[in-house]
Amino acid sequence: MAGGNDELKLVGQWASPFVTRVKLALHIKGLRYEYVEEDLGNKSDLLLSCNPVHKKVPVLLHNGKPICESQIIVQYIDEVFAGTGPSLLPADPYERAVARFWAAYIDDKLEPPWDRLFRAKTDGVRAAAMKQLFEEVEALEGGFKECSKGKDFFGGDSIGYVDVALGCLVSWVKATSVLAGAELFDAAKMPLLTAWMERFGELELARAVLQDVDAAVEHGRMLMAKNAARASN
Amino acid sequence: MVPASASLHCHDTRSLTGTEAKMAEQVKLIGSSNSPFVHRAAVALRLKGVPYEFIREDMSNKSELLLKHNPVHKKVPVLLHGDRAVCESLVIVEYVDEAFDGGPPLLPADPYDRATARFWAHFLEEKCLKSLWPALWTEGEVQEAAMKEARENLALVEEQLREKRFFGGDSIGLADIAGAGLLGHWVGVLEEVAGVRVLSDKEHPALRRWAAEYLANEAVKECLPDRDQLLSHFSAIRDKCVSVAKSMLPK
Numbered sequence: 001m002a003g004g005n006d007e008l009k010l011v012g013q014w015a016s017p018f019v020t021r022v023k024l025a026l027h028i029k030g031l032r033y034e035y036v037e038e039d040l041g042n043k044s045d046l047l048l049s050c051n052p053v054h055k056k057v058p059v060l061l062h063n064g065k066p067i068c069e070s071q072i073i074v075q076y077i078d079e080v081f082a083g084t085g086p087s088l089l090p091a092d093p094y095e096r097a098v099a100r101f102w103a104a105y106i107d108d109k110l111e112p113p114w115d116r117l118f119r120a121k122t123d124g125v126r127a128a129a130m131k132q133l134f135e136e137v138e139a140l141e142g143g144f145k146e147c148s149k150g151k152d153f154f155g156g157d158s159i160g161y162v163d164v165a166l167g168c169l170v171s172w173v174k175a176t177s178v179l180a181g182a183e184l185f186d187a188a189k190m191p192l193l194t195a196w197m198e199r200f201g202e203l204e205l206a207r208a209v210l211q212d213v214d215a216a217v218e219h220g221r222m223l224m225a226k227n228a229a230r231a232s233n
Numbered sequence: 234m235v236p237a238s239a240s241l242h243c244h245d246t247r248s249l250t251g252t253e254a255k256m257a258e259q260v261k262l263i264g265s266s267n268s269p270f271v272h273r274a275a276v277a278l279r280l281k282g283v284p285y286e287f288i289r290e291d292m293s294n295k296s297e298l299l300l301k302h303n304p305v306h307k308k309v310p311v312l313l314h315g316d317r318a319v320c321e322s323l324v325i326v327e328y329v330d331e332a333f334d335g336g337p338p339l340l341p342a343d344p345y346d347r348a349t350a351r352f353w354a355h356f357l358e359e360k361c362l363k364s365l366w367p368a369l370w371t372e373g374e375v376q377e378a379a380m381k382e383a384r385e386n387l388a389l390v391e392e393q394l395r396e397k398r399f400f401g402g403d404s405i406g407l408a409d410i411a412g413a414g415l416l417g418h419w420v421g422v423l424e425e426v427a428g429v430r431v432l433s434d435k436e437h438p439a440l441r442r443w444a445a446e447y448l449a450n451e452a453v454k455e456c457l458p459d460r461d462q463l464l465s466h467f468s469a470i471r472d473k474c475v476s477v478a479k480s481m482l483p484k
Contacts, residue, residue, distance in 0.1 A: 053356065053389060065345060072351045079344040093331035097319045104321055105305065139305050 008033035009061040018070035019058040021168035025074045029085035102143045103165040118223040121231030141190040175216035258315035260285040270322040274310040275456035277329040281336035357412030369427040370478035394439035417444025422463040
């Protein structure tokens, strides 16, 4: 059981939606933490010693002990700080399984083409990744229906695990839409999800934690230019 | 096959306790016996002492039942508990651990230990399996690079297993279920079909020991497909394995 003496440190990078995911969870739980911005081009000893396996952000340090992988960190926060603030995962085992399914979908199906899109060395690869990403997001409309059961959020009346798992990507959804010249969440195909994104974006939580969309657009442009340039060297 | 505690005569579930009512609801596992992912779900059910009906799926001709209950991925395993469908093998394992009280816990009680268990389950799934597949089925320089990565990942697992009997401690847990069947039983078959060696007694003694202990477990033995059957299956789909490996390579 967590007491007032908990020391929380988050090692992250401003653009990373996975870091944002953890920030959202910490914010929802009302937890104070120290934030350390990492230069991923020059990884610190702290990061390398706390995440020797993946050498990636985010890493959460709780009283000096590291926890890695954003979804694992969010579940950890939910479990350790069970008495603090709202619960992220529902109590019912089946609803938990449904939440975990959709959270896994986001990382297994959306993240790879999204990542390829920004790392693409050729227009062809970028276009294929873009197409795949646009196709894979469509299933989320059904996911929203299944999880929300007619309410405002994946978590029902209030924010839950899947809202956090997807909500961390909202600035990148908007940035990608700008860069693609087409809405990633097509309002005609995904009306519920589009409405959810608007609603999520209006929350104090989102305003406090999500990246500025223009900054994300610029960062995205920079990544694409950098990777295309590498290809021609 | 059905433990005494689950042989209920009463069909009116309203008068039963929560657990008894849950147990009285039919549990079905849709799967193919060649799949290491289906094996994970079956092991979890058996370790928890949950009786279930196995519905064999022909993956080359998917049933209405599968497509109805896993419209997103159209894959096995799918666990049906009453009218509820749970998909994705590791999600199923956690569900079985949480929904049924019998048997040892598949995840530890302490949140930090749980995070560690999930970390290694995810590592075995994401890093080990995804690097093993191209290491087995590609050729030339591409294969060399994939093999290097696969061996690095396996070395990390080996290091972990030097210190512990199972990732779950003294008993089989989530991470063991995620990886031991794959690395201890399926990989041997795949190595034979591919004609490529990835694991060795010399380099992976702890891994071998861990796999052997896992495979000696009664619940595991009950749902482990016969080696010859697997050999025959993967020999027949060799071309498909190769094309899947190609599609996994970075573009």
